[in-house]
Amino acid sequence: MRRLEDWGKLGGIGIAALALAAALLFFGPRLLGAAAGPEAEIITTLKEAEHDGVSLPVPGAPVPLVSRKIQYARIAVSVAPDGQSAEAYATLDFEGVLGTTVVSTAGVERVPFALEAGEWKPQPSVAPRLVAAVAALEARRRALAQGLPQELARLTGPGGDGGVGQAWAEAAPLRRRRLTVAAWYLRLERDEAVVTEHYRLEGDLPSRPVDTRGERPLLLVREGDQFLFSPGLM
Template sequence: MRSAEDWSRMGGVLITVLAVAAAAVLLVPRLLGVAAGPEAEIITALKSTERDGLSLTLPGVGEPLRSQKHHFARITVNVEPGGQRAVAWATLDFDGLLGRTVISSLGVERVPFVRRGGEWVPENLAAPRLAAVVRALESRRRALEAGDREALEALLAPGLESSTGGGEAELARVMELQRRRYRAETWLLRLERDDAMATEVWRLEGQLPSRPVDERGQRRFSLIRHEEEFLFSSSLM
């Protein structure tokens, strides 16, 4: 029969084994990532979002852009000299929501990464170009609903002459509505390296002196990258 001292010794050994196992669970993935190099660790970080989900905060927009499903593919990684920064290029197939707006996007994504606390993490967002395009579209929607011509003009790429890039008559018709509500029901996006195409399914509600208005339609826009933003390179209407 084992003595109390034997049982105590065995308990101590068991505690040590469990502690070593717990440390291995935490350290081995990190060590494997280091051994495989930054490229493998960055690819793993992007692919893990497919399981964990994406929630992208857009400056000036109250609600985040949330993925329902998404997939990164064709990922290539360029590590900058010094080994503390990198850029991942990938294709991103994304389906999600911004509030009640349904968003479906396919195209090129550029994701800057930095090394923090021994791990590679996105410098800001895991899909910054998608976020920039959606922010431009949502800013246009809000400006139309508020009747803010100055905000609309700020969304145009340099060189466009009018506040709408054309479409003044249609803008004037929208602006004359009282109790105006402009909703984007769907945005279908195609992102390239330096530009994007967007198709919007919209609904406009409001009141004219003679009648109520409730219209639906579809518009197509082109946007161009300007530094870290996307601006409209064609008519806003």
């Protein structure tokens, strides 16, 4: 009987140890991050985002940008003197989709953070510069497809030609116009994004139907928290 009681105690201790190990596995990175300071906690937050299926809302787009691969490296954190906000700078390797459009990028990402209820939260997402660039690309695609030159003008940087670039010159004459984008390949730099767009433009001219597939270089220039198109590459 004594031996059974001893085994029961050992079993209880074993279960408690397993529960503690599971808790440390789940909460350990957070606890260690909090103990080590905001820099470690912010880095942990970004590394925890490295998985498939991260959903990033894109302003103006009907669907979110969804990751297939997201990876951060060379992360550096700068905490504000008041200790309530911070910025993380990192290289970002991202592959995902916006609806049926493939989005792939490599380059520099800047993620603002704010301290909320004792936790560091990314503002507004874990990839705000990528989202801003994709929002501009999607707005341009929509304006070209719908025939909105005034919207193209709004997306063009200072010194632009009102948005009437080569892409609009090709799309404007078409009836039943349809523009689809197979892929955007981006390289995010500090103040700009270099983009290669793989597109298909369909429609009708008075004399013949048009079905054009091609690649187009685009250049986005950062203006505050948004990106505008370089007038020469629209």
